[in-house]
Amino acid sequence: MSPETLKTEVLIIGKGVSGLILHLLLERKGIKSILIDKVSSKQNLPLAETIPPSTLTLLEEIDFLPLFETFSTKTYGYQSKWNSSQISDENFFLKGKYGYGLKINKQKIISALQQQSNRIISVKDISQLETKKNTNTILIKKLNDKITSIESNIIVDATGRKRHILKQVNINSIEYDSNLAYLCYVPKKGPSLKYGFFTESFENAWGTISDLNETTRIVSLYTSKENESYKLFKDFTNWSYLLDKTELLKLCIPRNGNFKVYGKLANSSVPSKITFQNIISIGDAAMSFNPISSHGVSNAIYTAKEAALAIEKHMTSNKYSLVNYDKKMHTIFKEYFNQKEKLYQL
Ligand SMILES: Cc1cc2nc3c(=O)[nH]c(=O)nc-3n(C[C@H](O)[C@H](O)[C@H](O)COP(=O)(O)OP(=O)(O)OC[C@H]3O[C@@H](n4cnc5c(N)ncnc54)[C@H](O)[C@@H]3O)c2cc1C
Incomplete structure (x- = not known):
């Protein structure tokens, strides 16, 4: 046929x-x-991806901004501890016409x-x-x-x-690189985040904490296949050890329990x-x-x-x-x- x-x-x-x-x-x-x-x-x-204020102008131009805003929450910045001893603020208010970015619900x-x-x-x-x-x-x-x-x-x-x-x-x-992302959904624990998002670098890696909803956070760790210990990232039971020298990341992961870790390409x-x-x-x-x-x-x-x-x-x-x-x-x-x-x- x-x-x-x-x-x-x-x-x-x-x-x-x-x-x-x-x-x-x-x-x-x-x-x-x-x-x-x-x-x-x-x-x-x-x-719960974040899009910066500049993208809102683009969405407005092609007439998709109302749809994106319906399924997003506004975000005004993030805090980070990136190769520094201090936690700093990156404030979206300072940028562009909108002064905020969006944390999107991509599936919706x-x-x-x-x-x-x-x-x-x-x-x-x-x-x-x-x-x-x-x-x-x-x-x-x-x-x-x-x-x-x-x-x-x-x-x-x-x-x-x-x-x-x-x-x-x-x-x-x-x-150009062999970066990988390892994600885990954990119950909210540790300090509350000013903007619902925090990022911190640590040895050969970096991580983010993102508030997903009232009860859950996404913790994502990023490293490269060139990092000899990258395989340790696949198993949540190693995370306390991997994050031991971090200031805030370590406070946000449960000490007990084993949570599923999802790997994704991020190169x-x-x-x-x-x-x-x-x-x-x-x-x-x-x-x-x-x-x-x-x-x-x-x-x-x-x-x-x-x-x-x-x-x-x-x-x-x-x-x-x-x-x-x-x-x-x-x-x-x-x-x-x-x-x-x-x-x-x-
Ligand atoms: C951990 C992580 C965090 C991220 N955070 C951010 C962030 O904060 N901000 C940001 O802007 N971006 C972020 N990104 C990146 C962002 O998610 C992607 O860049 C974006 O979603 C890509 O969209 P796309 O339409 O190109 O592809 P995709 O969303 O990958 O869609 C591809 C589609 O193709 C389909 N497909 C695949 N193979 C086939 C096939 N053989 N036949 C038919 N269909 C097929 C899939 O089913 C899927 O529907 C992040 C990515 C990761 C992994």
Whole structure:
């Protein structure tokens, strides 16, 4: 039996913030797109990510600010003890038009964005991608096991750090570090945090405490695979020892009990080609930032906005628009990289 065939102008793979925002921006421009997402058995962890005041201006520009604000709490800064003997304040009030950032509930934002579209397909698997000069064809296995073929002029890789589509066309990534994040959800304990967020550096590592709700905190420890003891971070029973020389982090983790530790990639990397023929990548797939920058979600929104413009121009026969998008993003990544190095030297 031959597969059912769907046709679309743009096919977006990945239902994170980047994929959904691009999908909705294209819809507003009258460009037909389909978004597909692989259903995973893995749990989506609440990360309570923070976005800085500058991103609020970006969200206002593309008319998504009210939606983000509905599922966020305002944050006015954070405290840190970063390569210093003192706890210092970083106050968002001083910056930008808004004077506050947002601590977002990403899962709720994703559901709300998703509700605005009826062109999202959940799939079991993306089995094959065939690229041609003007049309890409992708075979997907739906949840009911039916195979569907989707033909599209442009394919967008929004699969996050996995870069699933770029990998299928043999685009390699340049990794600049091997940072990892280890997260744990613990009952609130220890001092209350002025802004609900605190960060502290310690030997070959750093950690954050973020108030998730009235009763729970997320403690995240970041280190690199180059740190010989990185494997110790995987087991909560080692955390008291690892945090022994910290001032505040150690006060916020329960001494007894064993809590589940979740590991996540948190490195800086960029694909050698952010666009390749008529495949374009956005969000973490286009460039992934170490969480020290707090700009992963901003990057997802910004690249979606820029990709929507590039795709629109491409369709009105500007043959350089996708290449120009690639150049612009590589320049931004270089700039981020220089800034990141400065942050570590503070
Ligand atoms: C511990 C930690 C803390 C962080 N804190 C912050 C913070 O405070 N502020 C901030 O701005 N950023 C932070 N970030 C980064 C931020 O979470 C990401 O940069 C951002 O969510 C990336 O969005 P995205 O849409 O590019 O990708 P993702 O959110 O990764 O979405 C990718 C989507 O692709 C789908 N997918 C993957 N593979 C396939 C496939 N083969 N087929 C189909 N679909 C697929 C996935 O299911 C997912 O829906 C943090 C990250 C970590 C790990």
